[in-house]
Amino acid sequence: MGVSEILASIDREIALLQQARVLLGSGAAAAPKKRGGRAKKAAVAAKPAGKKRRLSAEGRKRIAEAVRRRWAAQKKTASSSK
DSSP states (O other), X not given: OOHHHHHHHXXXXXXXXXXXXXXXXXXXXXXXXXXXXXXXXXXXXXOOOOOOOOOOHHHHHHHHHHHHHHHHHHHHHHHHTO
């Protein structure tokens, strides 16, 4: 039995099973239509809005100082390599 014969046999079985499903169930509910395209926005799972994080004045100051130190170090290495 070749591959084409196996595929033909499977197709016949699928057709028979689909006919049996139509006969057993209601004709309209037996074969739901597939819809193409993007999902609607309501169906797409939206990320829940998390609690907004706030940075204190002290934290902003520490970060600014760290950035200035980093820039100074980069500037120092750039000028020494010339």
